[in-house]
Amino acid sequence: MNQNLSTLSETNSALPRFAFVQSCWHRDIVDQGRDAFIAEMHRGGVEAARIDLYEVPGAFELPLHAKLLGRSGRYAAIVACGFVVNGGIYRHEFVADAVIGGLMRVQLDLDIPVISSVLTPRDFHEHEEHRSFFHAHFRVKGAEAAAACLKTTAALDLVRRRAPATIAA
Numbered sequence: 001m002n003q004n005l006s007t008l009s010e011t012n013s014a015l016p017r018f019a020f021v022q023s024c025w026h027r028d029i030v031d032q033g034r035d036a037f038i039a040e041m042h043r044g045g046v047e048a049a050r051i052d053l054y055e056v057p058g059a060f061e062l063p064l065h066a067k068l069l070g071r072s073g074r075y076a077a078i079v080a081c082g083f084v085v086n087g088g089i090y091r092h093e094f095v096a097d098a099v100i101g102g103l104m105r106v107q108l109d110l111d112i113p114v115i116s117s118v119l120t121p122r123d124f125h126e127h128e129e130h131r132s133f134f135h136a137h138f139r140v141k142g143a144e145a146a147a148a149c150l151k152t153t154a155a156l157d158l159v160r161r162r163a164p165a166t167i168a169a
Contacts, residue, residue: 063102
């Protein structure tokens with residue numbers, strides 16, 4: 001289902017809204033990405049009241065949530081944040097591929113940016129060194145997601161203004 005791109009752009013041009021969906025697996029770590037995203041968006045001129053926060057149990061649920069939010073037509077962009085850890089079984093690669101591929105599919109199917117801040121490290125162990133590293137790394141990724149979100153929506157607004165007839169659904 002494609003949205004009418006010119007309507008989406010006009011609706012969001014004054015005060016665009018953003019959706020942030022996070023998984024709750026390793027929540028204390030993933031929360032760092034959310035908090036950094038909100039802080040960086042604020043630095044970019046977007047107050048927290050324009051960011052709707054959603055939670056899902058694990059990363060596998062992120063693409064469907066992103067799809068439903070995208071279909072709503074309410075958001076200029078959706079950010080997905082999660083942590084897929086390798087527990088030493090085949091499932092890690094399957095889940096990581098499914099989540100990242102699903103998020104890309106939502107973006108392409110709905111013509112709305114879906115920014116991924118889903119980390120899929122090969123190695124993660126429940127010791128202080130890894131926990132500290134990923135706490136800090138999610139803060140970096142949250143800030144990067146905000147920057148990508150702002151830059152991508154601005155670039156798409158420009159494209160939609162310059163060539164609305166060629167990209168309208």
